[in-house]
Amino acid sequence: MRQAVTVRAALADAARQLEAVSDTPRLDAELLMAHALxxxxxxxxxxxxxxxAPETFAALLARRRTHEPIAYITGTRAFWTIDLAVGPGVLIPRPDSETLIETALAWFGTRVPQRVLDLGTGPGTLLLAALAEWPEARGLGVDASEAALGYARRNAEALGMADRAAFRQGDWTTGIDGKFDLILANPPYIGTDEPLPPQVLDHEPAEALFAGTDGLDDYRRIVPALPALLAPGGAAVIEIGWTQGDAVSLLGQEQGLSSSVYKDMGGRPRVVRLT
Incomplete structure (x- = not known):
């Protein structure tokens, strides 16, 4: 009788197979195995x-070998203090984006942003992470993708935030009324000619990645609308590509806003705060 392959042996073999696909082959193998189990x-x-080792592991491994993102295979991604359901058609939350929440927490200190706006909310990433930090807050997430909004609404329900988080299909700030204490945004910021790894380029939605030849097209639409939407004492916290700090800061300064740039965990400029 053939002896079953152990999880330990299957992980070692999977990690070897994923070396050509991933910078973190062992971690990928462990996440897939945990999902299978x-x-x-x-x-x-x-x-x-x-x-x-479960029989279902081989199929999961085969999917990863085609560069399909781990988060799409497992259907979930951890972000800040919450877990989010994700899938094809939705931008996968990145650890670097947690810098936006850190920046917002530092700005408000002991204050609570009562109204939060998340532009390009995707699966609700930044809005729901913010509402988890401030239980008294309420917010609105806007996205052009109805598929992404479907995930956002399900995530809000799963996290017990459906009564505090509203979601709307829209085109950035178009049609939004009122003032917000905190405005969060992670717009597309990749230039159309910039190279991307296959797991991003071949799987994640292009409309959530690319923004013109210099990657700044959407900032040029978002930033001019911010003064009319920011409440007194509020802040707009916007993710940037690591080379875009000066350009996005200048866009804010042209609108009479003060700007500061913050770095991510890797020491790269990642956030512009406009006040």
């Missing part, structure tokens, strides 16, 4: 390594 990565490593 219906457990967490921590529980996998602590007590499941000598279990028989």
């Amino acid at each position: 219906g457990t967490s990565r921590d529980m996998l490593l602590l007590g499941r390594l000598d279990d028989p």
Whole structure:
């Protein structure tokens, strides 16, 4: 009788297969295995390594070998303090985007932003992370993609925030009324000729990635609308590509806004705060 392959052996083999696909082959293998087992990565490593490898793991591994993102395969992505459902057609939350929440927390200190606006909300990433930090806050997420908004609404429901988070299909700030204490945005900022890895270029939505030849097209639409939407003492916290700090800061200054640039965990400029 053939002996079953253990999780430990299957992980070692999978990591070798993924070396040509991923910069983190072992981590990818562990996340896929945890998903196949219906457990967490921590529980996998602590007590499941000598279990028989599940038959479903091979199919998950095959998908990853085609450069399909891990988050699309598992259907979830952790961001800040929350877990978000994600899938094809939705921009996958990145750890670098947590810099926006850190920047907002530093700006408000002990104050609470009562009204939050998230432009290009995707699966609700920044809005729901902000509402998790400030239980008294309410917010609006806007996105052009109805598919993304479907995920956002489901995530708000799963996180118990459906009564505080509204979502609307729209074109950036068009048709938005009122004042907001905190405006968050992670717009497309990649130039149309910039290279991207296959797992991004071939799988994630192009409309959430590219913004003209210099990557600044959407900032040119968003930033001029900010003075009319910001409440007194409020802040707009906007993600940028690491070379775009000066350009986006200048766009804000042209509208009479003060600007500051903040770096991500890797030490690269990642956020412009406009006040």
